[in-house]
Amino acid sequence: MFAKKEKGYVPPKMHEKLSAGDIVFSIINYTVFGVFTLACIFPFYYLFINTISDNNLVSSGKIDFIPKGIHFGNYLAVLQLGDLGQALVVTLARTVIGTIIMVLCSALAGYIFTKREMWHRSFWYRFVVLTMYLNAGIIPWYLNMSMLGLTNNFLAYILPCIMVPYNLILVKTYIESIPQALEESAALDGANYFQRFYKIILPLSKPILATIAIFGAVNHWNSFQDSLILMQSAPSLFTLQHRLYIYLNQASNLSQMMSGGSVSQAALNSLMNMKVVKYTVAMVTVIPIMLFYPFMQKYFESGIMLGAVKG
Numbered sequence: 001m002f003a004k005k006e007k008g009y010v011p012p013k014m015h016e017k018l019s020a021g022d023i024v025f026s027i028i029n030y031t032v033f034g035v036f037t038l039a040c041i042f043p044f045y046y047l048f049i050n051t052i053s054d055n056n057l058v059s060s061g062k063i064d065f066i067p068k069g070i071h072f073g074n075y076l077a078v079l080q081l082g083d084l085g086q087a088l089v090v091t092l093a094r095t096v097i098g099t100i101i102m103v104l105c106s107a108l109a110g111y112i113f114t115k116r117e118m119w120h121r122s123f124w125y126r127f128v129v130l131t132m133y134l135n136a137g138i139i140p141w142y143l144n145m146s147m148l149g150l151t152n153n154f155l156a157y158i159l160p161c162i163m164v165p166y167n168l169i170l171v172k173t174y175i176e177s178i179p180q181a182l183e184e185s186a187a188l189d190g191a192n193y194f195q196r197f198y199k200i201i202l203p204l205s206k207p208i209l210a211t212i213a214i215f216g217a218v219n220h221w222n223s224f225q226d227s228l229i230l231m232q233s234a235p236s237l238f239t240l241q242h243r244l245y246i247y248l249n250q251a252s253n254l255s256q257m258m259s260g261g262s263v264s265q266a267a268l269n270s271l272m273n274m275k276v277v278k279y280t281v282a283m284v285t286v287i288p289i290m291l292f293y294p295f296m297q298k299y300f301e302s303g304i305m306l307g308a309v310k311g
Contacts (some may be wrong), residue, residue, distance in 0.1 A: 044283075044286065044290075047279050047282055047283050047286075048283055049063060049065075049066070049067040050063050050067075050276070050279045051074050051075065051276070051279050051280045051283050052067050052070050052071060052072060052074070053067045053068050053069055053070065053071075054068055054069030054071070055074070055276050057069060058275065058276055058279070059275055059276065074276055074277075074279075074280045075280060075283075075284070077280075078277060078280045078281060078284060079284075083235070083238070083243060084240075084243055084281065084284075086236055086238075087238050087239055087240045087242065087243040088240055088284070090154075090236075090237055090238065090239055090240075091220075091221060091239045091240040091241070092288075093154075094154070094157040094158065094220050094223075094239070095217055095220040095221050097158060098157060098158045098161050098216065098220045099213055099216040099217045099220060101158060101162055102161055102162055102163075102164065102167070102212070102216045103209050103212060103213050103216065105162050105163055106163065106164065106167045106168055106171050106209075106212055107171055107197075107201075107202060107205060107209055108197065109163065109168055109171075109172075110168055110170075110171030110172040110174075110175055111171075111175055111197050111201050113125050113168070113172045114172055114175050114176050115193075125172075128163075128165050128168060129165055129169065131165055132165045132166065138225075138229070142229055142230070145160075145230060150230065151230050151231075151232075151233075152230070152231055152232075152233050152234035152237065153230075153234075153237075154237055156226060156230045156231075157220070157223070157226060157227075157239075160226075161216065161219065161220065164212075164215075164216070166215075167212040167215065167216070170208055170211065170212060171205065171208055171209070171212065174205060174207075174208035175201055175205060178200075178201065178204050178205075182200055182204075183196050183200055183201070186199070186200055214292075214293065217289065217292060218289060221240075221241075221285075221288070221289045222241060222289075223239060223241065224239065224241040224242060224245065227239040227241070227242040228242055228245070240281075240284070240285050241285060243281065244278070244281050244282060244285055247274065247277055247278045247281055248278055250274055
């Protein structure tokens with residue numbers, strides 16, 4: 001009636017006593033990572049408390065760890081800046097549109113590269129991967145974009161990021177881990193390649209697609225170089241990061257004027273306001289992507305691990 005215990009069976013210990021070395025290691029481990037976590041969080045905390053504190057106290061550098069004179073008027077004032085609002089719309093548009101197109105194209109290309117019947121599959125796959133190691137530089141890149149008519153053009157934000165080799169590798173490897181029997185059964189029922197991709201592969205690939213969506217969204221949101229170089233004659237297409245760069249430069253120029261003794265009271269007031277503005281704009285550029293990440297976190301770890309099992 002009862003299962004006979006095997007010879008040499010040792011029941012598991014419910015509460016194993018930790019040794020002194022284990023306790024010391026745990027204390028050191030938690031301490032080091034706790035300090036590292038605080039070091040990562042403090043810059044964002046410092047920016048935030050300066051954006052909600054009294055502007056005069058912020059300008060005079062009297063805000064250290066605790067906010068004083070709390071108010072949220074800076075965020076309302078910054079959002080009323082016409083150029084910043086336009087930059088926010090442009091950044092949101094490129095992030096949403098660019099990420100969706102990149103995810104769909106990466107998923108489709110990754111699926112195609114798993115098919116052995118693809119013409120010269122190995123050659124084309126190696127050709128795509130090779131682009132990860134070759135970079136012509138900024139000047140050839142600018143000349144190429146200019147010849148394609150992508151200067152002062154919103155498509156310059158979207159088209160170059162449609163296919164990222166690293167994302168393609170992750171998606172291809174992940175799709176190869178899906179049991180082929182699922183797709184073979186659909187093929188026996190008469191489903192074509194697109195139907196199999198849409199109804200079977202795409203739903204099962206959510207973890208890896210969410211992973212590359214995080215990569216793509218962060219890349220689009222933080223992108224700065226393409227706006228700075230390609231949109232020189234189109235201020236309406238400046239991104240949020242580009243606008244932040246402009247504000248920081250304005251504050252830097254006023255600081256240099258102060259050191260030379262040629263600054264007026266109006267410029268001094270502008271500098272004081274600019275210090276608060278650049279803190280607030282920095283928080284505005286960071287908050288949306290910080291809010292986006294937690295919703296995708298549950299897919300991130302499983303997707304990046306499963307997508308990296310095979311080479």
